[in-house]
Amino acid sequence: MESVAMAKELVKEFKGVRALDGLSLEVPSGITYGLLGPNGAGKTTLIRILVGIASPTAGEAIVLGRRPGSSGNAREIGYMTQLPALYQDLSVAENLEFFAKVFGLEKKGERKQRIDEVLELVEMTGKQDSLVSSLSGGMKQRVSLACSLVHAPKLIFLDEPTVGVDPSLRRAFWDHFKRLNSEGVTIIVSSHVMDEAERCDRLGLLRRGRLLIEGSLSEILSATSETKLEEAFLALERDGLDNEKAGLA
Protein backbone atom coordinates (compact mmCIF):
# COMPACT_ATOMS: atom_id res chain seq x y z
CA MET A 1 0.00 0.00 0.00
CA GLU A 2 1.53 3.23 -1.16
CA SER A 3 1.13 6.08 1.35
CA VAL A 4 0.64 9.67 0.24
CA ALA A 5 1.01 11.22 3.63
CA MET A 6 2.89 9.95 6.63
CA ALA A 7 3.34 11.54 10.03
CA LYS A 8 5.69 10.20 12.68
CA GLU A 9 5.62 11.23 16.31
CA LEU A 10 4.49 14.73 15.45
CA VAL A 11 4.57 17.25 18.28
CA LYS A 12 3.38 20.81 17.95
CA GLU A 13 3.55 23.15 20.90
CA PHE A 14 2.12 26.60 21.14
CA LYS A 15 2.84 28.68 24.22
CA GLY A 16 1.75 26.28 26.95
CA VAL A 17 -0.51 24.24 24.63
CA ARG A 18 0.40 20.89 23.16
CA ALA A 19 -1.72 20.84 20.02
CA LEU A 20 -0.13 17.63 18.73
CA ASP A 21 1.29 15.16 21.20
CA GLY A 22 3.31 12.51 19.41
CA LEU A 23 0.88 11.81 16.60
CA SER A 24 1.66 9.17 13.99
CA LEU A 25 -0.48 8.49 10.96
CA GLU A 26 -0.37 7.05 7.49
CA VAL A 27 -2.74 7.84 4.63
CA PRO A 28 -2.85 5.49 1.63
CA SER A 29 -3.23 6.80 -1.87
CA GLY A 30 -6.54 7.31 -3.66
CA ILE A 31 -8.86 7.26 -0.66
CA THR A 32 -10.80 9.70 1.44
CA TYR A 33 -9.33 9.84 4.91
CA GLY A 34 -11.45 11.42 7.63
CA LEU A 35 -9.99 13.21 10.64
CA LEU A 36 -12.48 13.26 13.48
CA GLY A 37 -12.20 14.81 16.88
CA PRO A 38 -13.63 17.37 19.26
CA ASN A 39 -12.79 21.07 19.09
CA GLY A 40 -9.14 21.67 19.82
CA ALA A 41 -8.19 18.05 19.14
CA GLY A 42 -5.47 19.17 16.72
CA LYS A 43 -7.07 18.48 13.33
CA THR A 44 -6.30 21.88 11.81
CA THR A 45 -2.80 21.85 13.28
CA LEU A 46 -2.09 18.45 11.75
CA ILE A 47 -3.39 19.55 8.35
CA ARG A 48 -1.27 22.73 8.45
CA ILE A 49 1.84 20.73 9.16
CA LEU A 50 1.13 18.26 6.37
CA VAL A 51 0.37 21.11 3.95
CA GLY A 52 3.66 22.67 4.93
CA ILE A 53 2.61 26.06 6.24
CA ALA A 54 3.44 25.18 9.84
CA SER A 55 6.42 23.29 11.13
CA PRO A 56 6.28 20.69 13.90
CA THR A 57 8.08 21.19 17.18
CA ALA A 58 9.27 17.60 16.92
CA GLY A 59 8.70 14.58 14.75
CA GLU A 60 8.60 14.36 10.99
CA ALA A 61 6.22 14.09 8.10
CA ILE A 62 6.51 12.94 4.50
CA VAL A 63 3.90 14.07 2.01
CA LEU A 64 3.91 12.93 -1.61
CA GLY A 65 7.35 11.54 -0.95
CA ARG A 66 8.76 14.92 0.07
CA ARG A 67 9.05 17.07 3.15
CA PRO A 68 5.95 19.20 3.64
CA GLY A 69 6.32 22.67 2.18
CA SER A 70 8.89 21.65 -0.43
CA SER A 71 8.26 23.45 -3.65
CA GLY A 72 7.41 20.30 -5.59
CA ASN A 73 4.46 19.65 -3.32
CA ALA A 74 2.79 23.01 -3.57
CA ARG A 75 1.38 22.52 -7.07
CA GLU A 76 0.02 19.09 -6.28
CA ILE A 77 -1.69 19.97 -3.03
CA GLY A 78 -5.03 21.67 -2.56
CA TYR A 79 -5.86 23.15 0.82
CA MET A 80 -9.24 24.41 1.88
CA THR A 81 -8.89 26.28 5.16
CA GLN A 82 -11.45 26.00 7.92
CA LEU A 83 -12.70 29.54 7.31
CA PRO A 84 -13.23 30.59 3.69
CA ALA A 85 -9.91 32.07 2.60
CA LEU A 86 -11.07 34.40 -0.13
CA TYR A 87 -10.51 37.98 -1.17
CA GLN A 88 -13.73 39.60 -0.07
CA ASP A 89 -13.24 42.59 -2.35
CA LEU A 90 -12.84 40.50 -5.50
CA SER A 91 -15.49 38.69 -7.49
CA VAL A 92 -15.88 34.90 -7.44
CA ALA A 93 -14.27 34.60 -10.87
CA GLU A 94 -11.40 36.93 -9.94
CA ASN A 95 -10.62 34.82 -6.86
CA LEU A 96 -10.59 31.66 -8.94
CA GLU A 97 -8.51 33.27 -11.65
CA PHE A 98 -5.97 34.46 -9.10
CA PHE A 99 -5.55 31.15 -7.29
CA ALA A 100 -5.48 29.25 -10.58
CA LYS A 101 -2.56 31.40 -11.74
CA VAL A 102 -0.72 31.25 -8.45
CA PHE A 103 -1.10 27.47 -8.33
CA GLY A 104 0.43 27.16 -11.76
CA LEU A 105 -2.31 27.11 -14.39
CA GLU A 106 -0.39 29.33 -16.76
CA LYS A 107 -2.32 28.71 -19.97
CA LYS A 108 -5.35 30.88 -20.37
CA GLY A 109 -7.54 28.33 -22.10
CA GLU A 110 -6.77 25.62 -19.56
CA ARG A 111 -7.43 28.05 -16.74
CA LYS A 112 -10.75 29.13 -18.16
CA GLN A 113 -11.87 25.53 -18.59
CA ARG A 114 -10.92 24.55 -15.04
CA ILE A 115 -12.62 27.62 -13.58
CA ASP A 116 -15.84 26.78 -15.43
CA GLU A 117 -15.64 23.20 -14.20
CA VAL A 118 -15.21 24.02 -10.53
CA LEU A 119 -17.83 26.77 -10.71
CA GLU A 120 -20.27 24.22 -12.04
CA LEU A 121 -19.29 21.71 -9.38
CA VAL A 122 -20.07 24.14 -6.55
CA GLU A 123 -23.12 25.44 -8.44
CA MET A 124 -21.91 29.03 -8.53
CA THR A 125 -21.85 29.51 -12.30
CA GLY A 126 -24.42 32.29 -12.29
CA LYS A 127 -22.72 34.09 -9.43
CA GLN A 128 -19.24 34.31 -10.84
CA ASP A 129 -19.27 38.08 -11.13
CA SER A 130 -20.58 38.72 -7.61
CA LEU A 131 -18.21 40.14 -5.05
CA VAL A 132 -17.37 37.53 -2.43
CA SER A 133 -18.34 39.95 0.33
CA SER A 134 -21.91 39.89 -0.99
CA LEU A 135 -22.27 36.09 -0.79
CA SER A 136 -23.94 34.06 1.95
CA GLY A 137 -21.81 32.01 4.34
CA GLY A 138 -22.50 28.73 2.59
CA MET A 139 -21.77 30.23 -0.82
CA LYS A 140 -18.41 31.50 0.42
CA GLN A 141 -17.67 27.99 1.63
CA ARG A 142 -18.49 26.67 -1.85
CA VAL A 143 -16.25 29.21 -3.57
CA SER A 144 -13.48 28.41 -1.12
CA LEU A 145 -13.75 24.74 -2.07
CA ALA A 146 -13.70 25.66 -5.74
CA CYS A 147 -10.48 27.65 -5.20
CA SER A 148 -8.86 24.61 -3.56
CA LEU A 149 -9.76 22.33 -6.46
CA VAL A 150 -9.14 24.67 -9.39
CA HIS A 151 -5.57 23.52 -10.09
CA ALA A 152 -6.59 19.83 -10.07
CA PRO A 153 -4.39 18.78 -7.13
CA LYS A 154 -3.40 15.18 -6.46
CA LEU A 155 -3.77 15.51 -2.71
CA ILE A 156 -6.51 17.61 -1.19
CA PHE A 157 -6.79 18.76 2.41
CA LEU A 158 -10.27 19.91 3.35
CA ASP A 159 -10.76 21.42 6.79
CA GLU A 160 -14.47 21.05 7.53
CA PRO A 161 -15.50 21.71 3.93
CA THR A 162 -19.24 21.28 4.27
CA VAL A 163 -19.96 23.59 7.22
CA GLY A 164 -22.91 25.76 6.26
CA VAL A 165 -23.50 23.95 2.99
CA ASP A 166 -27.07 22.74 2.40
CA PRO A 167 -27.77 18.96 2.39
CA SER A 168 -28.28 18.44 -1.33
CA LEU A 169 -25.08 20.26 -2.25
CA ARG A 170 -23.28 18.46 0.56
CA ARG A 171 -24.28 15.19 -1.08
CA ALA A 172 -23.04 16.49 -4.44
CA PHE A 173 -19.70 17.38 -2.85
CA TRP A 174 -19.24 13.88 -1.48
CA ASP A 175 -20.16 12.33 -4.78
CA HIS A 176 -17.50 14.50 -6.35
CA PHE A 177 -14.93 13.48 -3.73
CA LYS A 178 -15.64 9.82 -4.56
CA ARG A 179 -15.21 10.60 -8.24
CA LEU A 180 -11.87 12.24 -7.51
CA ASN A 181 -10.82 9.16 -5.52
CA SER A 182 -11.57 6.99 -8.49
CA GLU A 183 -9.26 9.22 -10.53
CA GLY A 184 -6.50 8.55 -8.00
CA VAL A 185 -6.83 11.75 -5.99
CA THR A 186 -6.37 11.45 -2.24
CA ILE A 187 -8.55 13.52 0.08
CA ILE A 188 -7.85 14.20 3.73
CA VAL A 189 -10.90 15.76 5.30
CA SER A 190 -11.70 16.91 8.82
CA SER A 191 -15.27 16.82 10.00
CA HIS A 192 -17.60 16.81 12.95
CA VAL A 193 -20.47 15.38 11.00
CA MET A 194 -20.82 11.65 11.66
CA ASP A 195 -22.81 10.67 8.59
CA GLU A 196 -20.10 12.32 6.50
CA ALA A 197 -17.45 10.47 8.42
CA GLU A 198 -19.18 7.24 7.53
CA ARG A 199 -18.50 7.93 3.87
CA CYS A 200 -14.74 8.06 4.44
CA ASP A 201 -12.66 5.03 3.47
CA ARG A 202 -10.55 5.36 6.58
CA LEU A 203 -10.91 7.35 9.75
CA GLY A 204 -8.56 8.71 12.35
CA LEU A 205 -10.03 9.73 15.68
CA LEU A 206 -8.06 12.50 17.32
CA ARG A 207 -8.20 13.72 20.87
CA ARG A 208 -5.82 16.11 22.62
CA GLY A 209 -3.25 15.83 19.88
CA ARG A 210 -3.18 12.04 19.85
CA LEU A 211 -4.64 9.44 17.55
CA LEU A 212 -7.10 7.40 19.62
CA ILE A 213 -7.86 4.85 16.95
CA GLU A 214 -7.66 4.54 13.21
CA GLY A 215 -9.05 2.26 10.56
CA SER A 216 -12.08 1.75 8.35
CA LEU A 217 -15.53 2.32 9.75
CA SER A 218 -16.17 -1.39 10.29
CA GLU A 219 -12.78 -1.89 11.93
CA ILE A 220 -13.48 0.89 14.39
CA LEU A 221 -16.98 -0.38 15.15
CA SER A 222 -15.81 -3.91 15.82
CA ALA A 223 -12.88 -2.73 17.91
CA THR A 224 -15.20 -0.76 20.16
CA SER A 225 -18.08 -3.24 19.86
CA GLU A 226 -20.47 -0.42 19.05
CA THR A 227 -22.95 -0.17 16.18
CA LYS A 228 -22.70 3.54 15.49
CA LEU A 229 -19.62 5.66 14.95
CA GLU A 230 -20.89 8.31 17.30
CA GLU A 231 -21.22 5.78 20.11
CA ALA A 232 -17.81 4.34 19.31
CA PHE A 233 -16.29 7.76 19.51
CA LEU A 234 -17.95 8.61 22.81
CA ALA A 235 -16.87 5.25 24.21
CA LEU A 236 -13.28 5.93 23.21
CA GLU A 237 -13.50 9.36 24.80
CA ARG A 238 -14.70 7.79 28.06
CA ASP A 239 -11.90 5.24 27.97
CA GLY A 240 -9.41 7.97 27.33
CA LEU A 241 -10.63 9.90 30.35
CA ASP A 242 -10.60 6.73 32.47
CA ASN A 243 -7.06 5.96 31.39
CA GLU A 244 -5.95 9.45 32.28
CA LYS A 245 -7.56 9.21 35.69
CA ALA A 246 -5.91 5.87 36.18
CA GLY A 247 -2.63 7.41 35.13
CA LEU A 248 -3.03 10.22 37.62
CA ALA A 249 -3.96 7.92 40.48
Place this chain on the structure above:
Amino acid sequence: MSGTRILAIAQRIIRQFGHDKRTLTLLFFVPIVVISLLGPLLTTKTTFKIGLVDEDKPFAPPASAAAKPAVPPPVIPGMSPPALGNKAPGERPKPKPVKVSDRAIDALKADGDLTVTVVREKEIPSLLRDGQSVAVLKFPANFSKELLSGGSPKATIVVDGSNPSRAQGAIAKVQKALASQGKSDSKLSIDVGYRYGGDNFDALDYFAPAFIAFFAFFFVFLLTSVSFLRERGQGTIERLMSSPASRLEIILGYQLGFIVFATIQVAIIMLYTVYALKVHYIGNIGAVFLVEFLLTLVGVNMGIFFSSFAANELQVIQFIPIVIIPQALLSGIVMSVEEMPKYFRWLAEVMPLTHANNALKGIMIKGYSLGEVSFEIAFLIGFALLMVVLSAATIRRRIA
Protein backbone atom coordinates in the same frame (compact mmCIF):
# COMPACT_ATOMS: atom_id res chain seq x y z
CA MET B 1 10.93 32.56 -9.30
CA SER B 2 7.90 32.82 -11.54
CA GLY B 3 6.93 35.96 -13.41
CA THR B 4 3.40 34.67 -13.84
CA ARG B 5 2.87 34.44 -10.09
CA ILE B 6 4.41 37.84 -9.38
CA LEU B 7 2.24 39.36 -12.10
CA ALA B 8 -0.80 37.54 -10.78
CA ILE B 9 -0.30 39.02 -7.32
CA ALA B 10 0.32 42.49 -8.73
CA GLN B 11 -2.75 42.22 -10.93
CA ARG B 12 -4.85 41.05 -8.00
CA ILE B 13 -3.87 44.11 -5.97
CA ILE B 14 -4.70 46.40 -8.86
CA ARG B 15 -8.08 44.68 -9.26
CA GLN B 16 -8.85 44.99 -5.57
CA PHE B 17 -8.36 48.73 -5.70
CA GLY B 18 -10.26 48.80 -8.96
CA HIS B 19 -13.27 47.60 -6.97
CA ASP B 20 -12.59 50.23 -4.32
CA LYS B 21 -13.20 53.50 -6.10
CA ARG B 22 -13.11 55.53 -2.95
CA THR B 23 -9.63 54.45 -2.02
CA LEU B 24 -8.52 55.16 -5.58
CA THR B 25 -9.95 58.65 -5.30
CA LEU B 26 -8.12 59.09 -2.03
CA LEU B 27 -4.92 57.92 -3.63
CA PHE B 28 -5.05 60.20 -6.64
CA PHE B 29 -6.97 63.28 -5.67
CA VAL B 30 -6.27 63.89 -2.01
CA PRO B 31 -2.67 64.93 -2.74
CA ILE B 32 -4.00 67.45 -5.26
CA VAL B 33 -6.52 68.84 -2.81
CA VAL B 34 -3.94 69.11 -0.05
CA ILE B 35 -1.36 70.75 -2.30
CA SER B 36 -3.99 73.15 -3.60
CA LEU B 37 -4.85 74.13 -0.05
CA LEU B 38 -1.25 74.45 1.05
CA GLY B 39 -0.04 76.18 -2.09
CA PRO B 40 -1.71 79.52 -1.46
CA LEU B 41 -0.91 79.29 2.25
CA LEU B 42 2.76 78.84 1.52
CA THR B 43 3.08 81.28 -1.32
CA THR B 44 0.94 84.24 -0.25
CA LYS B 45 3.28 87.02 0.73
CA THR B 46 2.70 87.91 4.35
CA THR B 47 0.92 91.20 4.64
CA PHE B 48 0.39 93.16 7.82
CA LYS B 49 -2.16 95.65 9.03
CA ILE B 50 -0.43 98.43 10.88
CA GLY B 51 -2.05 101.09 13.03
CA LEU B 52 -0.37 104.46 13.19
CA VAL B 53 -0.58 107.15 15.83
CA ASP B 54 0.95 110.42 14.67
CA GLU B 55 1.26 113.13 17.32
CA ASP B 56 4.20 114.80 15.62
CA LYS B 57 3.95 118.48 14.67
CA PRO B 58 5.75 120.37 11.91
CA PHE B 59 8.83 122.14 13.10
CA ALA B 60 10.76 124.96 11.50
CA PRO B 61 14.34 124.87 12.61
CA PRO B 62 15.79 128.25 13.65
CA ALA B 63 17.68 129.99 10.84
CA SER B 64 20.95 129.75 12.71
CA ALA B 65 20.56 126.03 13.06
CA ALA B 66 19.83 125.68 9.38
CA ALA B 67 23.09 127.29 8.53
CA LYS B 68 24.98 124.68 10.46
CA PRO B 69 25.94 121.57 8.54
CA ALA B 70 25.40 119.45 11.66
CA VAL B 71 23.25 116.42 10.95
CA PRO B 72 21.13 115.02 13.72
CA PRO B 73 21.52 111.30 14.32
CA PRO B 74 18.88 109.12 12.68
CA VAL B 75 16.29 107.69 15.00
CA ILE B 76 15.27 104.66 13.09
CA PRO B 77 18.01 102.60 11.54
CA GLY B 78 18.49 103.35 7.91
CA MET B 79 16.27 106.39 7.89
CA SER B 80 18.20 109.33 6.64
CA PRO B 81 17.72 112.71 8.24
CA PRO B 82 15.60 115.19 6.34
CA ALA B 83 17.37 117.61 4.10
CA LEU B 84 17.71 120.87 5.87
CA GLY B 85 18.37 123.13 2.94
CA ASN B 86 21.78 124.34 2.00
CA LYS B 87 21.38 127.91 0.94
CA ALA B 88 24.46 130.01 0.82
CA PRO B 89 25.19 131.75 4.12
CA GLY B 90 24.17 135.31 4.32
CA GLU B 91 20.89 134.91 2.48
CA ARG B 92 19.01 134.05 5.68
CA PRO B 93 15.64 132.98 4.24
CA LYS B 94 12.91 131.95 6.60
CA PRO B 95 13.18 128.07 6.98
CA LYS B 96 10.14 125.95 6.02
CA PRO B 97 8.51 123.85 8.77
CA VAL B 98 9.27 120.13 8.42
CA LYS B 99 7.27 117.15 9.69
CA VAL B 100 9.53 114.10 9.80
CA SER B 101 6.78 111.56 10.62
CA ASP B 102 4.98 112.33 7.33
CA ARG B 103 7.94 111.11 5.35
CA ALA B 104 8.05 107.93 7.42
CA ILE B 105 4.33 107.39 6.91
CA ASP B 106 4.66 107.87 3.16
CA ALA B 107 7.34 105.20 3.14
CA LEU B 108 5.12 102.79 5.07
CA LYS B 109 2.17 103.42 2.80
CA ALA B 110 4.32 102.86 -0.25
CA ASP B 111 5.03 99.33 0.92
CA GLY B 112 2.51 97.01 -0.70
CA ASP B 113 2.66 94.51 2.14
CA LEU B 114 1.58 97.02 4.74
CA THR B 115 -1.90 98.38 5.20
CA VAL B 116 -1.58 101.53 7.27
CA THR B 117 -4.51 102.99 9.20
CA VAL B 118 -4.12 106.24 11.09
CA VAL B 119 -5.62 105.86 14.53
CA ARG B 120 -5.71 107.57 17.88
CA GLU B 121 -3.68 106.57 20.90
CA LYS B 122 -6.62 105.34 22.94
CA GLU B 123 -7.67 102.94 20.18
CA ILE B 124 -4.44 100.93 20.43
CA PRO B 125 -5.63 98.27 22.94
CA SER B 126 -8.83 97.48 21.05
CA LEU B 127 -7.04 97.39 17.67
CA LEU B 128 -4.63 94.78 18.91
CA ARG B 129 -7.26 92.83 20.81
CA ASP B 130 -9.59 92.52 17.81
CA GLY B 131 -6.75 91.67 15.50
CA GLN B 132 -7.44 94.69 13.30
CA SER B 133 -3.78 95.54 13.52
CA VAL B 134 -0.86 93.34 14.32
CA ALA B 135 1.27 96.35 15.27
CA VAL B 136 0.78 100.03 16.08
CA LEU B 137 3.53 102.53 15.38
CA LYS B 138 3.54 105.78 17.31
CA PHE B 139 5.37 109.03 16.64
CA PRO B 140 5.34 111.19 19.79
CA ALA B 141 4.64 114.93 19.82
CA ASN B 142 7.71 117.03 19.11
CA PHE B 143 9.34 114.14 17.22
CA SER B 144 10.42 116.48 14.43
CA LYS B 145 11.46 119.21 16.83
CA GLU B 146 13.68 116.99 18.88
CA LEU B 147 15.15 115.31 15.86
CA LEU B 148 15.93 118.52 14.06
CA SER B 149 17.36 120.08 17.19
CA GLY B 150 19.92 117.34 17.43
CA GLY B 151 18.13 115.07 19.89
CA SER B 152 17.20 111.43 19.39
CA PRO B 153 13.50 111.03 19.93
CA LYS B 154 12.00 107.54 19.86
CA ALA B 155 9.13 106.25 17.82
CA THR B 156 7.50 103.28 19.50
CA ILE B 157 5.94 100.16 18.07
CA VAL B 158 3.48 98.02 20.02
CA VAL B 159 2.88 94.54 18.64
CA ASP B 160 0.44 91.71 19.26
CA GLY B 161 2.93 89.20 20.64
CA SER B 162 0.48 86.29 20.91
CA ASN B 163 1.70 85.10 17.53
CA PRO B 164 5.44 85.66 17.83
CA SER B 165 6.33 84.92 14.23
CA ARG B 166 3.68 87.36 12.93
CA ALA B 167 4.89 89.98 15.40
CA GLN B 168 8.52 89.57 14.38
CA GLY B 169 7.49 89.72 10.74
CA ALA B 170 5.61 92.96 11.27
CA ILE B 171 8.51 94.59 13.13
CA ALA B 172 10.95 93.58 10.42
CA LYS B 173 8.64 94.86 7.71
CA VAL B 174 8.19 98.27 9.38
CA GLN B 175 11.91 98.64 9.96
CA LYS B 176 12.61 97.71 6.37
CA ALA B 177 10.06 100.17 5.03
CA LEU B 178 11.46 102.99 7.15
CA ALA B 179 14.98 102.12 6.13
CA SER B 180 14.15 102.09 2.45
CA GLN B 181 12.78 105.59 2.88
CA GLY B 182 16.35 106.80 3.07
CA LYS B 183 17.55 104.58 0.27
CA SER B 184 17.80 107.23 -2.39
CA ASP B 185 20.54 108.88 -0.36
CA SER B 186 22.32 105.65 0.24
CA LYS B 187 25.29 104.61 -1.80
CA LEU B 188 24.81 101.00 -0.78
CA SER B 189 23.13 98.68 -3.19
CA ILE B 190 23.23 94.89 -3.38
CA ASP B 191 23.04 92.75 -6.45
CA VAL B 192 21.27 89.52 -5.53
CA GLY B 193 22.41 86.38 -7.31
CA TYR B 194 20.73 82.97 -6.96
CA ARG B 195 22.85 79.84 -6.90
CA TYR B 196 19.75 77.60 -6.90
CA GLY B 197 16.16 78.52 -7.50
CA GLY B 198 15.61 82.16 -8.38
CA ASP B 199 13.57 85.17 -7.39
CA ASN B 200 10.62 83.61 -9.23
CA PHE B 201 10.81 80.55 -6.93
CA ASP B 202 8.52 80.57 -3.96
CA ALA B 203 7.89 78.33 -0.98
CA LEU B 204 5.73 75.91 -2.97
CA ASP B 205 8.63 75.16 -5.29
CA TYR B 206 10.58 74.13 -2.24
CA PHE B 207 7.77 72.07 -0.75
CA ALA B 208 6.44 70.31 -3.84
CA PRO B 209 9.19 67.64 -4.05
CA ALA B 210 8.67 66.82 -0.40
CA PHE B 211 4.96 66.43 -0.95
CA ILE B 212 5.48 63.98 -3.76
CA ALA B 213 7.64 61.82 -1.52
CA PHE B 214 5.36 62.15 1.46
CA PHE B 215 2.13 61.21 -0.29
CA ALA B 216 3.63 58.26 -2.11
CA PHE B 217 5.10 56.91 1.10
CA PHE B 218 2.06 57.63 3.24
CA PHE B 219 -0.48 55.92 1.00
CA VAL B 220 1.69 53.01 -0.01
CA PHE B 221 2.62 52.23 3.57
CA LEU B 222 -0.91 52.51 4.86
CA LEU B 223 -2.59 50.63 2.03
CA THR B 224 -0.04 47.81 2.12
CA SER B 225 -0.45 47.47 5.88
CA VAL B 226 -4.21 47.18 5.53
CA SER B 227 -4.04 44.86 2.51
CA PHE B 228 -1.66 42.56 4.27
CA LEU B 229 -3.58 42.65 7.49
CA ARG B 230 -6.64 41.50 5.56
CA GLU B 231 -4.57 38.82 3.91
CA ARG B 232 -3.83 37.44 7.36
CA GLY B 233 -7.30 38.08 8.75
CA GLN B 234 -9.25 36.41 5.95
CA GLY B 235 -6.81 33.51 5.79
CA THR B 236 -5.78 34.05 2.19
CA ILE B 237 -2.16 34.23 3.32
CA GLU B 238 -2.51 30.57 4.35
CA ARG B 239 -3.64 29.65 0.89
CA LEU B 240 -0.84 31.72 -0.61
CA MET B 241 1.76 30.11 1.63
CA SER B 242 0.48 26.67 0.64
CA SER B 243 0.82 27.63 -3.03
CA PRO B 244 4.00 27.50 -5.09
CA ALA B 245 4.39 31.26 -4.55
CA SER B 246 7.47 31.96 -2.47
CA ARG B 247 7.63 34.72 0.10
CA LEU B 248 9.84 36.74 -2.18
CA GLU B 249 7.36 36.36 -5.02
CA ILE B 250 4.55 37.57 -2.78
CA ILE B 251 6.61 40.58 -1.73
CA LEU B 252 7.61 41.36 -5.31
CA GLY B 253 4.00 41.03 -6.47
CA TYR B 254 2.89 43.47 -3.82
CA GLN B 255 5.63 45.88 -4.79
CA LEU B 256 4.76 45.71 -8.44
CA GLY B 257 1.07 46.32 -7.75
CA PHE B 258 1.71 49.30 -5.55
CA ILE B 259 4.35 50.76 -7.84
CA VAL B 260 1.68 51.07 -10.50
CA PHE B 261 -0.46 53.17 -8.15
CA ALA B 262 2.46 55.18 -6.82
CA THR B 263 3.62 56.00 -10.35
CA ILE B 264 0.19 57.19 -11.41
CA GLN B 265 -0.03 59.23 -8.25
CA VAL B 266 3.34 60.88 -8.80
CA ALA B 267 2.48 61.59 -12.43
CA ILE B 268 -0.76 63.27 -11.37
CA ILE B 269 0.98 65.35 -8.71
CA MET B 270 3.73 66.37 -11.13
CA LEU B 271 1.34 67.34 -13.90
CA TYR B 272 -0.83 69.27 -11.51
CA THR B 273 1.98 71.12 -9.79
CA VAL B 274 3.74 71.97 -13.04
CA TYR B 275 0.76 72.95 -15.16
CA ALA B 276 -1.80 74.20 -12.66
CA LEU B 277 0.36 75.54 -9.86
CA LYS B 278 3.30 76.55 -12.08
CA VAL B 279 5.83 74.98 -9.80
CA HIS B 280 9.36 75.09 -11.20
CA TYR B 281 11.13 71.82 -11.85
CA ILE B 282 14.42 71.73 -13.62
CA GLY B 283 15.47 68.16 -12.90
CA ASN B 284 15.36 64.92 -14.80
CA ILE B 285 11.90 63.36 -14.67
CA GLY B 286 13.30 59.82 -14.92
CA ALA B 287 15.39 60.42 -11.81
CA VAL B 288 12.32 61.65 -9.97
CA PHE B 289 10.46 58.45 -10.80
CA LEU B 290 13.42 56.33 -9.79
CA VAL B 291 13.48 57.89 -6.33
CA GLU B 292 9.74 57.41 -6.11
CA PHE B 293 10.13 53.78 -7.14
CA LEU B 294 12.64 53.17 -4.36
CA LEU B 295 10.45 54.93 -1.85
CA THR B 296 7.52 52.72 -2.88
CA LEU B 297 9.64 49.63 -2.25
CA VAL B 298 10.41 50.96 1.21
CA GLY B 299 6.73 51.75 1.83
CA VAL B 300 5.43 48.36 0.67
CA ASN B 301 7.92 46.39 2.72
CA MET B 302 7.52 48.55 5.80
CA GLY B 303 3.78 48.04 5.40
CA ILE B 304 4.11 44.25 5.26
CA PHE B 305 6.53 44.28 8.18
CA PHE B 306 4.42 46.55 10.36
CA SER B 307 1.19 44.75 9.51
CA SER B 308 2.45 41.76 11.46
CA PHE B 309 2.32 43.91 14.58
CA ALA B 310 -1.27 44.97 14.02
CA ALA B 311 -4.21 42.82 15.04
CA ASN B 312 -6.82 44.96 13.29
CA GLU B 313 -7.37 48.03 11.15
CA LEU B 314 -7.57 50.32 14.16
CA GLN B 315 -4.08 49.28 15.10
CA VAL B 316 -2.91 50.07 11.59
CA ILE B 317 -4.21 53.60 12.09
CA GLN B 318 -1.99 53.76 15.15
CA PHE B 319 1.01 53.49 12.85
CA ILE B 320 0.24 56.96 11.54
CA PRO B 321 1.54 58.72 14.67
CA ILE B 322 4.31 56.15 15.06
CA VAL B 323 5.65 55.86 11.53
CA ILE B 324 4.22 58.68 9.46
CA ILE B 325 4.07 61.80 11.63
CA PRO B 326 7.68 61.67 12.90
CA GLN B 327 8.83 61.41 9.30
CA ALA B 328 6.49 64.20 8.23
CA LEU B 329 7.98 66.43 10.94
CA LEU B 330 11.63 65.47 10.68
CA SER B 331 12.24 64.60 7.05
CA GLY B 332 12.73 68.18 5.98
CA ILE B 333 9.17 68.97 4.97
CA VAL B 334 8.50 71.35 7.85
CA MET B 335 12.04 72.38 8.66
CA SER B 336 15.21 71.68 6.78
CA VAL B 337 17.25 68.96 8.43
CA GLU B 338 20.41 71.11 8.71
CA GLU B 339 18.56 73.58 10.93
CA MET B 340 17.36 70.98 13.41
CA PRO B 341 18.82 70.36 16.86
CA LYS B 342 21.54 67.71 16.75
CA TYR B 343 19.57 64.78 18.23
CA PHE B 344 16.68 65.36 15.86
CA ARG B 345 19.12 65.37 13.00
CA TRP B 346 20.34 61.91 13.95
CA LEU B 347 16.77 60.69 13.94
CA ALA B 348 16.09 62.38 10.62
CA GLU B 349 19.15 60.76 9.09
CA VAL B 350 17.79 57.24 9.61
CA MET B 351 14.40 58.02 8.10
CA PRO B 352 13.83 56.96 4.48
CA LEU B 353 11.64 59.97 3.79
CA THR B 354 14.47 62.36 4.71
CA HIS B 355 16.69 60.84 2.05
CA ALA B 356 13.92 60.69 -0.51
CA ASN B 357 13.23 64.38 0.15
CA ASN B 358 16.90 65.29 -0.15
CA ALA B 359 17.19 63.40 -3.40
CA LEU B 360 14.01 64.87 -4.87
CA LYS B 361 14.89 68.41 -3.84
CA GLY B 362 18.33 67.98 -5.29
CA ILE B 363 16.97 66.63 -8.55
CA MET B 364 13.97 68.88 -8.94
CA ILE B 365 15.21 72.21 -7.61
CA LYS B 366 18.96 72.05 -8.06
CA GLY B 367 18.95 69.97 -11.20
CA TYR B 368 21.26 67.32 -9.74
CA SER B 369 21.98 64.19 -11.70
CA LEU B 370 21.50 60.77 -10.14
CA GLY B 371 25.24 60.62 -9.47
CA GLU B 372 25.02 63.75 -7.36
CA VAL B 373 22.37 62.17 -5.14
CA SER B 374 24.00 58.74 -5.13
CA PHE B 375 24.27 58.64 -1.34
CA GLU B 376 20.55 59.20 -0.97
CA ILE B 377 19.80 56.59 -3.62
CA ALA B 378 22.13 54.12 -1.92
CA PHE B 379 20.47 54.77 1.42
CA LEU B 380 17.02 54.13 -0.05
CA ILE B 381 18.15 50.93 -1.74
CA GLY B 382 19.76 49.74 1.49
CA PHE B 383 16.69 50.60 3.52
CA ALA B 384 14.41 48.87 1.01
CA LEU B 385 16.54 45.72 1.15
CA LEU B 386 16.50 45.73 4.94
CA MET B 387 12.72 46.01 4.83
CA VAL B 388 12.46 43.17 2.28
CA VAL B 389 14.37 40.96 4.70
CA LEU B 390 12.22 42.02 7.65
CA SER B 391 8.95 41.64 5.78
CA ALA B 392 9.96 38.22 4.42
CA ALA B 393 10.85 37.15 7.94
CA THR B 394 7.52 38.25 9.37
CA ILE B 395 5.21 37.23 6.54
CA ARG B 396 4.41 33.94 8.27
CA ARG B 397 3.78 35.51 11.65
CA ARG B 398 0.42 34.57 13.08
CA ILE B 399 0.25 31.48 10.87
CA ALA B 400 2.81 28.97 12.03
